[in-house]
Amino acid sequence: MFNRISIFTGNAHPKLAKDIAKYLKGEVSQALVSRFSDGEVRVKIEENVRGKDVFVVQPTSPPVNENLMELLIMIDALKRASARRITAVIPYFGYARQDRKDQPRVPITAKLVANLLTTAGADRVLTLDLHAGQIQGFFDIPLDHLYAINVFVEYFSKKKFKNNLVVVSPDVGGIKMARAYAKRLRAGLAIVDKRRNTPDSTEAIHILGEVKAKVAILVDDIIATGSSLIEAAKVLKKAGTKKIYAAVTHGVLSKDAPKKLENSEISQLVITDSIPLPKEKRTSKIKVVSVAPLLGEAIKRIHEEKSISILFNF
Ligand code: R5P
Numbered sequence: 155m156f157n158r159i160s161i162f163t164g165n166a167h168p169k170l171a172k173d174i175a176k177y178l179k180g181e182v183s184q185a186l187v188s189r190f191s192d193g194e195v196r197v198k199i200e201e202n203v204r205g206k207d208v209f210v211v212q213p214t215s216p217p218v219n220e221n222l223m224e225l226l227i228m229i230d231a232l233k234r235a236s237a238r239r240i241t242a243v244i245p246y247f248g249y250a251r252q253d254r255k256d257q258p259r260v261p262i263t264a265k266l267v268a269n270l271l272t273t274a275g276a277d278r279v280l281t282l283d284l285h286a287g288q289i290q291g292f293f294d295i296p297l298d299h300l301y302a303i304n305v306f307v308e309y310f311s312k313k314k315f316k317n318n319l320v321v322v323s324p325d326v327g328g329i330k331m332a333r334a335y336a337k338r339l340r341a342g343l344a345i346v347d348k349r350r351n352t353p354d355s356t357e358a359i360h361i362l363g364e365v366k367a368k369v370a371i372l373v374d375d376i377i378a379t380g381s382s383l384i385e386a387a388k389v390l391k392k393a394g395t396k397k398i399y400a401a402v403t404h405g406v407l408s409k410d411a412p413k414k415l416e417n418s419e420i421s422q423l424v425i426t427d428s429i430p431l432p433k434e435k436r437t438s439k440i441k442v443v444s445v446a447p448l449l450g451e452a453i454k455r456i457h458e459e460k461s462i463s464i465l466f467n468f
């Protein structure tokens with residue numbers, strides 16, 4: 155297989171690229187991705203890619219602009235090196251939270267990034283738990299959208315909860331996904347009524363649903379400042395919830411989120427490795443589950459022109 159496909163990575167998450175290549179019984183291909191003295195991104199593809207099916211693994215996680223620029227420039231280099239097809243594998247699609255004009259004179263950055271990727275030369279995109287499903291439509295090239303739900307359900311199923319589990323969505327936008335988790339885990343469903351005061355702070359108002367004396371799993375796509383989940387956990391605790399877990403696909407964990415999490419009502423935060431978790435952000439409350447096999451299987455199926463819907467049916 156590795157004589158027909160190549161997997162490349164920039165500096166965003168080489169470990170994930172390596173784990174994906176390992177799942178596929180191969181190795182990450184060589185590329186120089188560094189900086190010129192003035193900070194411009196310098197790329198040189200070190201292997202022949204003529205006629206190859208190429209996958210570039212690069213989440214656009216912090217430092218977002220650096221990682222995004224690396225991805226765009228790598229795609230440009232691969233295109234000019236005559237790769238047959240280039241798939242941008244973006245396990246975390248940054249700039250996604252600005253996905254509509256919800257105030258006057260604001261940009262739609264998710265659409266801008268989609269345009270940039272297409273202009274750079276991406277033929278396909280493979281991504282995971284987009285902040286909003288509609289972002290798929292911002293691309294005029296094929297996009298495969300995977301979900302981490304199966305990975306989380308496998309993790310929580312091993313905990314053998316008694317019949318006292320409730321899945322909680324920290325906001326109204328997450329109900330559909332929370333309902334899918336509740337169904338799979340045979341749990342109840344509750345929703346937190348959240349208000350965002352500033353981009354970095356939220357206020358949880360009250361809860362809709364039965365949570366008293368239950369074990370709760372808060373599910374969300376992103377944890378950034380942690381405000382949404384920590385505020386939701388406070389309200390859950392007040393309402394008599396026994397224990398609180400959180401399952402979040404993308405652990406952005408910006409600012410002092412890990413510290414705030416340590417002092418919160420959340421007993422354990424389970425995140426995926428869609429974004430690298432640097433040492434200084436690791437705490438005993440954070441558990442990481444891997445999406446490398448999921449992404450690896452999707453890459454294999456895309457290359458073999460097989461259906462990948464089996465990976466996102468839930
Ligand atoms: C919001 O709609 C998202 O689903 C997340 O709840 C939000 O991005 C989390 O941000 P923070 O951790 O800063 O509250």
